[in-house]
Amino acid sequence: MFDGYSGSELMAIFAMQGFAGLILFSVLVLMALGLAIIFGQMGVINMAHGEFMILGAYVTYLTSLFFEAYLPGLSSIYFFVAIVLAFIAAASLGAFVEWALIRRLYKRPLDTLLATWGLSLILQQTYRSVFGAREKGVSLPDWMMGSIPVTDLVEIPINGIIVMGLTLVITFSVYFIMQRSQWGAKVRAVVQNRPMAAAVGINTSIVDRMTFALGCGIAGVAGSAFTMIGSTGPTSGQLYIVDTFMVVVFGGAANLMGTIASAFTISQAQTILEFFMSGSIAKVLTLGMIVGILMIRPQGLFTLKIRR
Known part of the structure; x- marks a missing residue:
């Protein structure tokens, strides 16, 4: 597998691929954080x-597109506005789906799997009807373009650094919300003993609806x-949902450190x-x-100790 590569080339390849892995890691962490909140806290399998x-x-x-057409002078900051709008849109749809569908299926995980799988097909067709079947790409601001040279063979793309920075901010925010806020205490109380x-x-x-909305956001x-x-x-x-479920199951549901690792x-x-x-x-x-490790440790890398 390594034939034909010198030692310096292998080091450069591992460095470049390792950083590319960090970018994929950032997207998987953001996806898995939302799914771990929904699956770990609520027991809902959201396909x-x-x-x-x-x-x-x-x-x-x-x-x-809006910034390019109407606010070209501010197009360099559109991404930060888009993050807020994306969270609001996804969280709002999540709250509606919980109210209209999910709340009727609690304690029926297989039913939630089938229902949300049907929802995924509906959303896919909706996106295809509205935006077309062809893929869409965004125009990155000039300051997000290019890369930072580390060595003669290794360069780090600037947009990858921004994605990782965003992931750090979101991860710490989720930790604070779930572990240090009053609302997080309510969520943990509902998970441990709903009747009490x-x-x-x-x-x-309301806790269930807001938890589902947060995960979707x-x-x-x-x-x-x-x-x-x-x-x-x-x-x-x-393309990412299978990997995301692997992350949640492998790390241990409802555990932030396990999700990251x-x-x-x-x-x-x-x-x-x-x-x-x-x-x-x-x-x-x-x-x-992953299957081999789960055969040895079926509860995942990390688990929460909850009194049953």
């Missing part, structure tokens, strides 16, 4: 999570980050292996590694 990500990507695309949480005055239905932010590294199509979300392991393994072999073989090897 439409990728479509919430693509909603955020399309909102970013529309925002870029309701008995002390917590509106569990984070997926929308992941869609904004995704536009920095790839084009957007109606079915682009399905799992996303890092999977992204680095896939990106480095894809350079030396085909993408499908790299995914098979990565999945085989």
Whole structure:
């Protein structure tokens, strides 16, 4: 596999692919954070999570068109406006879906899987009807273009650094919300003992709706980050949903540290292996590694200790 490469070339390849893996890691972490909140806290298997990500990507695309047409002097900052709008759009749709569909299916995980899979097909067709089947790309501001040379062989793209910075901000924000805020305490109380949480005055239905909306909103932010590294199509979300579920299951549901460690392991393994072999073989090897580890530790890398 390494035949024909010198030592310096291999080091450069591992460095470049490692950084590319960090960019994939950033998108997977944002996707997995939202899914871990929904699946870990609520027990809902959301197969439409990728479509919430693509909603955020399309909102970013529309925002870029709006700034180019009506506010060209401010086009350099459109991405930050798009992040906020993507979160609002995805969270609002998530709150509506929870109210109209998910709240009727709690404690029925297989039903939520089928219902959200049907929702994903509906959203895909909606995107195809509105935006067309061809992929859309956004125009990056000039200050996001280019790369920073590290060595003669290694360069770091600026937009990748921005995506990773965004991921850090969102990750710390989620940690603060879930572990240090009053609302996060309510969420944890509902997870640990729903009847007792309701008995002390917590509106569990509102907590469920806001939790689902938060998870979907984070997926929308992941869609904004995704536009920095790839084009957007109606079915682009399905390319990430399997990897996202692998991250959540491998890391341990409802555990922030497990989600981050799992996303890092999977992204680095896939990106480095894809350079030396085909993408499908790299995914098979990565999945085989995860299955092997889960056979030894089926609860995932990290788990929360919850009294049952």
